[in-house]
Amino acid sequence: MQPMIKALTWEYFARNRWMLLFPILANVPACLILLPLKGISDIDSFMASRELIAIYLVLFLCLVLIVGFGVLVTQGSLSRLYLLPISTLKIASFYYWTGALLVAVQVAAMLYLWKALLPIDWPIAGPVLFAVVCWGALQPVVRGVSHSLWWVVAALAIVSGLFYWLLLRHGIQLRPGAMMSPDIHYWSMISLADVTISTTILSISYALTILRVHLDRSGRRKMSLLERIELVSESLQTRFASGSRQFRSPMESIAWYNFRAGNIVIPMISIVMVAFVWLFAVIGSSIARDAALLCAIPFAGTNLAGMLLVLTTLLWAAIGRMEQSLSPNKALDQDLKNRTPLGISEFLYMLPISATDIARASLRSSALACGVGSGVLLLSFVFAGALGWLLGTDLGTTVGLKIAYWKYVLAVVSYSLMMSFVFSNSAISVVPSLLRIDHWIWPMLVMAVLLAIRTPLDFSLSAGLCVFALVALIYSTIRSVIDRDASVGTASLIWLVGIAFAVGLMALLRNELGPVGMLLTGSLVGLAMLPFFSTTAGLCRARTT
Amino acid sequence: MQIHIQAQGGVPIYLQVMQQIKYLVASGRLQPGDELPSIRTLAEQLIVNPNTIARAYRELETAGVVEKRRTAGTFVAEAGSPLARKERLKLLKQRVDQLLVEAFQMGFGLDEVLKFVEQSELNSQPPGKDSKP
Amino acid sequence: MNDLVIDIKNLSRRFGDKQALQDVTLRVPRGGVFGLIGSNGAGKTTLIKHVLGSHYAQSGSVSVFGFDPVADPVEVLGRIGYMSEDREVPGWMRVQEVIDFTRAFYPGWDSGYASELLELFELDPKQKTRSLSRGQTARVCLLLALAHRPELLVLDEPSSGLDPVIRRDILTAIVRTTADEGRTVLFSSHLLDEVQRLADRVAILNCGRIILSDELDTVLDSFHRVTLRFDGSSDLAPSLVGAIESKGHGHEWTYVYRGDREQLIRAAKSLNAQIVHEVPLSLDDIFVCNVQRS
Missing domain, CATH: 1.10.10.10 (Winged helix-like DNA-binding domain superfamily/Winged helix DNA-binding domain)
Structure with missing residues (x-):
C-alpha cells in the first residue's frame, strides 16, 4: 500500500475510533424489537410470513441508512484533501471504495449479529450487495460542495429506483392489490441480473463521482439555487437594513440574539408550512371543485406542520450539539476547549451579564419561538374548523376523527408546544440531566421492579421515563432554590402551572390516553418544566470551566 | 520633530x-x-x-x-546656550571618537584623517544647520 | 480604593495531565501597561481566562477589582474591555448589529466614541461580520472592547497575524487608554519589541510559571552582556557570580549577567579580569536566556 493511502486509512480509523461503534448501538432497538421472536415456537412458518418480511425490510432499510450515513459523516468532507498532493482520481477512489467496503463490512456484521442473537435465518449476500450499490449510487450526489435543488431531485430519483429494485427482489410488486402478493420472499439468491445491475450502477456512479470531485477541486462549480436565493436576500437585506437598534436591557439584547441566532427557525417552519398548506388548499379545492377539500387539506397539512415543527427542533438541537464535534478540520482537544452549548461562542460569555439573566433571556426567546410556532398551528386548525362549520360540515367527522375536533386540536397544539420547547432547550438543560447517572438510579429501580412483576414492557419503560423526569425536576428545583437562581415563590408558581397543565391535559384526554399515554404526558410536562430550573446551572457550567 | x-x-x-x-x-x-x-x-x-x-x-x-x-x-x-554648547561638544566628541576608532581599524593614521576632514570642509557647501560630522 | 486591579495568589490549574499554571502570583497595579510575555503554550491565555472568570481557580485565588470574577461576572466583566486571541464575533450579525447588541450590556457605552472609531477604522456598518477580513474583524473587536471606556483593557495576543496598519491601530489604542489617568492595560504578546515599547511592567510566563515579574526599566537595567578579558587562557568559562550564560574561548569570555553594575565590577576585579565590552540587553535577549535557562 502506498504511504499516502496508508496515512489516510490510519487517520480515518484514529479519528473515528468510537464513531465506528455507533451502528452497534443503533441496532440495540432493533434487537429489542426482535427479541420476543425467541418465544415463538413455530418459528419457521413465522419466518416466511409477510408481516415478518415487512418488519425485516423496514429494519434493513434503517440499517442501511444508519450505516451509510455513519460512514459518510465519519469520512468527513473531501475538500480537506484538495490541498494535499494527491491526484483527484485517488481522492475520489479512496472515499468511494473504502466507504463501500466499510458499508459492506458493517451491514454484514450487523446481519450476522441479528442472526446470532435470534433464531432467524435472514440472507446476507443480497442485502450487502444492495447496501453497497446504494452507497455507490449516491456518491455522485453527496460528493462535491454544491447541493443545489437539482441534486436533491436526483437523489430522490436514485433512491426510488433502488427501492423499486429492492421490492422486486423480495417479490413485491407495485400494482394495486398485488402489494402483498403471496409469493413474497427473502432476497436469498444473487441472480445474473443483480450482478449486471450492480456493476452498471457502480461503474457509472464511480465515473460520475470522479467527475464531480474533479469539477469541485478545480473550483468549477456553479452556484446552487439555494446559494443564489441567499445572495439575493442578503443584498436586499443590506439595502433595507434598518439603522441602529435600541435594546432597553442586556436581557432583551440576549433574547434577540438567541432568537435571531437559532430559535427563529421554529416559528418560521410553522408559518411557511401553514401558508403553503393554505395556498395548496385553495388551488387544490378550486381545481377539484370540492369545497370540503378547502378545510380537509389544511387540517392534514397543519398536522404535518406540527410534526415538522417538533422534528426540526429536534434536528436543530442535535445539529447544534454535534456541529462542532463533526467539523473535521479542528483538532479534537481544541474542540473540547471551545465547545459551548447553544452554539454560543466565547463572545457571549465575555459580556457582563449574569447566567441567571442569560437563562431568563434564552427561555424567553425559546418560549416565544415555540409559542408563536404552535400558535400558528392553533390558528390554522381553528380557521379550518370554522371554515368547515361555515360550509356546513363537521370537520372532525369528515377526516374521520374519533374524538371531538377541539379536543384533538388542543392535544396536538399542546404536545407540539411542549415537545418543541423541550427540544429547543435540550442542549443546555435537558441533555446534561440525561447524562447524569445518579438521576437514573430511581428510574432504573422502578423499571426493574415493574419488569420483575411482569408488567408490560411499554408501561415499565414509560413509568421509568416519568420517574426520571420527576427526579431530574426535583433535583434541579432544589438546586436552583439553594443557588438562588429561582426564588421559592417563582419555583412554586412554575410547579403549580406545570401540575395544573398536566392535570388539565390528562383530564381532557382521560378517555383517549391509556396508562402509558398518561405516563408519557406526565414525563413530557416534567421535561418541559426542567429548563426553567436547570438552564442557569447549565450556563454557569458552560461559562466557567 | x-x-x-x-x-x-x-x-x-x-x-x-x-x-x-x-x-x-x-x-x-x-x-x-x-x-x-x-x-x-x-x-x-x-x-x-x-x-x-x-x-x-x-x-x-x-x-x-x-x-x-x-x-x-x-x-x-x-x-540653554551654555549647556547646549557643552552638550554639543559632548556629542561631537562621541562622533569623533567613533570616526577615529574606525579610521585606525582601517589602517589610516591621524594625519590622513585630518587631511581628509580638511578636504571635505573645502568641498562641502557653506555649512548649513545640518552639518553632520 | 484598592490600587491593585488584578490580584492573583498562588494560582494553579491543571487540564487533565497537563499542568497549565503552577503557583502563579501576579499583581497588576492600577494605571499603566502590563505586558505578559511567554512562548506559545506557556499559559498566557489560561491566565487571562482566569482573570475573566472563564476558568475557576483550582487552587489559589483570583481577584479583579477586589471581586471574584467567577462569582461576580457582571461587576468584573462590566469594567473590562476584552479582545480575545481568536477575535470571534457572531458571523450572522452585521457590524451595526454587533455594536447595538454589545452596547446594551455596558451602561458606560460611549456612542460618540464608537461612531468615531467606526469611521476611523473604515468599517461598513451594514456589512455582515462573516464577510469581513481578518484585520477588519480585529478592528470590530477592538471597537467593542474600547467603546465603553473600560477601566481595564485586556488584550490577548492583540497583533498576532495582523498587518502593520492594524497593529498600529491596536497599539495606538493601548497608548490612548493608558494616557487616561487610572486606566490599566493588560496585554499578552510574544512580539517583544511591542512589549518593550509599551509596557511599564512585565511578567514572563514559562511552562505555567512566572519566572520574572517586575518593572520594565528594572528588568532592563538588571541584565547586561559583558565581555571580560582574563589574564590566563582557559577552555571553560571562568565562573562569574551572577552570570546566567557564557560564551567564548581563550582569554575573552562573554557573559549575560544579572545584578547591578557595582557587583559586576567587583566580581570582575576578584577574577583579575578586565571589562572590555558592555552592552545592555534587549527584552528579547532577556526573554530568550531566561526561558532557555528554566
Whole structure:
C-alpha cells in the first residue's frame, strides 16, 4: 500500500475510533424489537410470513441508512484533501471504495449479529450487495460542495429506483392489490441480473463521482439555487437594513440574539408550512371543485406542520450539539476547549451579564419561538374548523376523527408546544440531566421492579421515563432554590402551572390516553418544566470551566 | 520633530528619546523657545508608553535642555546656550571618537584623517544647520 | 480604593495531565501597561481566562477589582474591555448589529466614541461580520472592547497575524487608554519589541510559571552582556557570580549577567579580569536566556 493511502486509512480509523461503534448501538432497538421472536415456537412458518418480511425490510432499510450515513459523516468532507498532493482520481477512489467496503463490512456484521442473537435465518449476500450499490449510487450526489435543488431531485430519483429494485427482489410488486402478493420472499439468491445491475450502477456512479470531485477541486462549480436565493436576500437585506437598534436591557439584547441566532427557525417552519398548506388548499379545492377539500387539506397539512415543527427542533438541537464535534478540520482537544452549548461562542460569555439573566433571556426567546410556532398551528386548525362549520360540515367527522375536533386540536397544539420547547432547550438543560447517572438510579429501580412483576414492557419503560423526569425536576428545583437562581415563590408558581397543565391535559384526554399515554404526558410536562430550573446551572457550567 | 525609536536594541527607549532631542537641539533643528509635542501626542506618534516620554522630558528638564512652562507645555530652554554648547561638544566628541576608532581599524593614521576632514570642509557647501560630522 | 486591579495568589490549574499554571502570583497595579510575555503554550491565555472568570481557580485565588470574577461576572466583566486571541464575533450579525447588541450590556457605552472609531477604522456598518477580513474583524473587536471606556483593557495576543496598519491601530489604542489617568492595560504578546515599547511592567510566563515579574526599566537595567578579558587562557568559562550564560574561548569570555553594575565590577576585579565590552540587553535577549535557562 502506498504511504499516502496508508496515512489516510490510519487517520480515518484514529479519528473515528468510537464513531465506528455507533451502528452497534443503533441496532440495540432493533434487537429489542426482535427479541420476543425467541418465544415463538413455530418459528419457521413465522419466518416466511409477510408481516415478518415487512418488519425485516423496514429494519434493513434503517440499517442501511444508519450505516451509510455513519460512514459518510465519519469520512468527513473531501475538500480537506484538495490541498494535499494527491491526484483527484485517488481522492475520489479512496472515499468511494473504502466507504463501500466499510458499508459492506458493517451491514454484514450487523446481519450476522441479528442472526446470532435470534433464531432467524435472514440472507446476507443480497442485502450487502444492495447496501453497497446504494452507497455507490449516491456518491455522485453527496460528493462535491454544491447541493443545489437539482441534486436533491436526483437523489430522490436514485433512491426510488433502488427501492423499486429492492421490492422486486423480495417479490413485491407495485400494482394495486398485488402489494402483498403471496409469493413474497427473502432476497436469498444473487441472480445474473443483480450482478449486471450492480456493476452498471457502480461503474457509472464511480465515473460520475470522479467527475464531480474533479469539477469541485478545480473550483468549477456553479452556484446552487439555494446559494443564489441567499445572495439575493442578503443584498436586499443590506439595502433595507434598518439603522441602529435600541435594546432597553442586556436581557432583551440576549433574547434577540438567541432568537435571531437559532430559535427563529421554529416559528418560521410553522408559518411557511401553514401558508403553503393554505395556498395548496385553495388551488387544490378550486381545481377539484370540492369545497370540503378547502378545510380537509389544511387540517392534514397543519398536522404535518406540527410534526415538522417538533422534528426540526429536534434536528436543530442535535445539529447544534454535534456541529462542532463533526467539523473535521479542528483538532479534537481544541474542540473540547471551545465547545459551548447553544452554539454560543466565547463572545457571549465575555459580556457582563449574569447566567441567571442569560437563562431568563434564552427561555424567553425559546418560549416565544415555540409559542408563536404552535400558535400558528392553533390558528390554522381553528380557521379550518370554522371554515368547515361555515360550509356546513363537521370537520372532525369528515377526516374521520374519533374524538371531538377541539379536543384533538388542543392535544396536538399542546404536545407540539411542549415537545418543541423541550427540544429547543435540550442542549443546555435537558441533555446534561440525561447524562447524569445518579438521576437514573430511581428510574432504573422502578423499571426493574415493574419488569420483575411482569408488567408490560411499554408501561415499565414509560413509568421509568416519568420517574426520571420527576427526579431530574426535583433535583434541579432544589438546586436552583439553594443557588438562588429561582426564588421559592417563582419555583412554586412554575410547579403549580406545570401540575395544573398536566392535570388539565390528562383530564381532557382521560378517555383517549391509556396508562402509558398518561405516563408519557406526565414525563413530557416534567421535561418541559426542567429548563426553567436547570438552564442557569447549565450556563454557569458552560461559562466557567 | 523626527524621532526614531528602535525597540529591538537594548538601549532604553527614554534614553533614545533624550539623546535624539538633545541632538536636535544641539544641531539647531530645535531652536530655543520651540515647543515640544505634548507627551500624549509624542507617545501616540512613536507608539511608546506615555510614561516613557514623561520620563525623558523630566530628565531633559533636569539637564536644563528643556523647560516646563506654567501654561502646560514643554519648550526648548532659552537659557540653554551654555549647556547646549557643552552638550554639543559632548556629542561631537562621541562622533569623533567613533570616526577615529574606525579610521585606525582601517589602517589610516591621524594625519590622513585630518587631511581628509580638511578636504571635505573645502568641498562641502557653506555649512548649513545640518552639518553632520 | 484598592490600587491593585488584578490580584492573583498562588494560582494553579491543571487540564487533565497537563499542568497549565503552577503557583502563579501576579499583581497588576492600577494605571499603566502590563505586558505578559511567554512562548506559545506557556499559559498566557489560561491566565487571562482566569482573570475573566472563564476558568475557576483550582487552587489559589483570583481577584479583579477586589471581586471574584467567577462569582461576580457582571461587576468584573462590566469594567473590562476584552479582545480575545481568536477575535470571534457572531458571523450572522452585521457590524451595526454587533455594536447595538454589545452596547446594551455596558451602561458606560460611549456612542460618540464608537461612531468615531467606526469611521476611523473604515468599517461598513451594514456589512455582515462573516464577510469581513481578518484585520477588519480585529478592528470590530477592538471597537467593542474600547467603546465603553473600560477601566481595564485586556488584550490577548492583540497583533498576532495582523498587518502593520492594524497593529498600529491596536497599539495606538493601548497608548490612548493608558494616557487616561487610572486606566490599566493588560496585554499578552510574544512580539517583544511591542512589549518593550509599551509596557511599564512585565511578567514572563514559562511552562505555567512566572519566572520574572517586575518593572520594565528594572528588568532592563538588571541584565547586561559583558565581555571580560582574563589574564590566563582557559577552555571553560571562568565562573562569574551572577552570570546566567557564557560564551567564548581563550582569554575573552562573554557573559549575560544579572545584578547591578557595582557587583559586576567587583566580581570582575576578584577574577583579575578586565571589562572590555558592555552592552545592555534587549527584552528579547532577556526573554530568550531566561526561558532557555528554566
